[in-house]
Amino acid sequence: MRKKRPSLILSNLLIEDYAAEGKCIARQDGKVIFIEGVVPGDRVDARIIKSKKDWAEGMVVAFVEKAKERVDPFCSHFGICGGCQWQMLPYPKQLQFKQQQVEQTLQRIGKVTLTPIQPIAGASSTTHYRNKIEYTFGNKRYLLPSELGNEQISSQSNVAGFHARGFFDKVVDIDTCYLQGSPTNEIRLFIKSMALQKGWTFYDSRAHQGYLRNVQLRLCRSGELMVNVIVGEDRPQQTKELLQALLDRFTGITTLLYTINTKWNDSIQDLQPIIFSGKGYVEEILRGEQADESYRFKIGPKSFFQTNTEQAETLYRLTAHAAALSGQETLYDLYCGTGSIGIFLSRKAGRIVGVEQVAAAIDDAKENARLNQISNASFFAGDVIDICTESFFAEQGRPDVIVTDPPRAGMHEALIDTLLTIAAPTLVYVSCNPATQARDLQRLDSLYQVTLVQPVDMFPHTHHIENIVRLTRR
16 A cells, blocks of 8 residues: 655744735745635744645644734634634734735736726625625534544534535534624524424435525615525425414514525525515615615525625725716626616616626516616626627617626636727726636736726625726727
8 A cells, every 4th residue: 555645744934924815825945835824923833735846735733923913803613614714813904915915916917007006995894794694504513623533522413504614514503603693693593493492304415315404694784684494305384384483583584485405506596485474585775975875676585686785885886986987978787697786877877788697687687777767777688798799789889888797707708809899998897806807907908908906895804805997998
């Protein structure tokens, strides 16, 4: 048998700087070492888990000395559930590193000439900021490091919380989560307690069986609360009993649904949630730039909507600033989803044309336009490459401004070619992934120059960052 090579442990490494995606860097003998769970100023012993010629990845085995800037995490589950990565950093320091991430990523990958980057727009609320959250029910509890090796402690336990990072079948049992306000924690714990009392099964991700699977909650600024209980088995009497108990206990629930998911994956996009009580959706409110300006959005159990309502307002206001609209422009909103950006900008433009590949999202966008009495917006389902033809422009008008907000993977190269052909005077690129945004900026550089860069922090205590870039035709 081939002998396993002993792992290499490097001692007393100084963490020098933040890299990206939650990793920091140390150096030894000219090699860069990427390490998670640390901050600049830490000194650690680290085990090397991957080694290449010029770089390596390591994991902390011991802290020799902790950075003076560290603070105590406020959540007892920090470092285990993976929902937050930066609670040990003061929030101003988190913003500094996110600003640095945007600047370095655009320079390193984009290699385009940048205008000075605007100060990052931080969040005023760093806890309870999510309007949507999803918990998992499972029959295998993630054991804490202190519990490993103790034969009296078993992972075979019914729990409710979040998937443990890196484990599809183990769940961190959550007591209190600070990502969403009350009564989120109370609802999760109530469902768990009732199921344990009744002897109902919790989902087994390996065997693909069990009754309780997930619960999704949307808590809106409007005061509306939607709860969608997702079960892995169709047990009508159990489900009715559970849902009625939820309604009786939590009178603030305005829409209560359940979804039967017997698939091997957790996605419900191809399933039909069933209304038990309420109208089947919630309405959220976004405030505009003016005191009397607001927009309402209808959000169903499968709708996409920015997860941080307060920072969504900030993001959209800064997008409007980047677009520099005078009230006459034809604005194309690509990857428009349920139409939130286009509707938010509709009073500042002459015409809005939204394009989105997901037909159900376009239905929501049209409904949201009607809800806000927006008459200058039209929405079309399909691929931008297929829709944006000369005949379409002849009917809808050529874009003066294009806003594009693609998923983390960025824009397809064929779409970038289409944008270069359309050659709109202004292109505003909203991204949740500066790395793919930087790649796309390089592809657009032949026609466009960067004239504004504006980072926005949508998710405090995480390494995620949103970024707005305005491109102006050369």
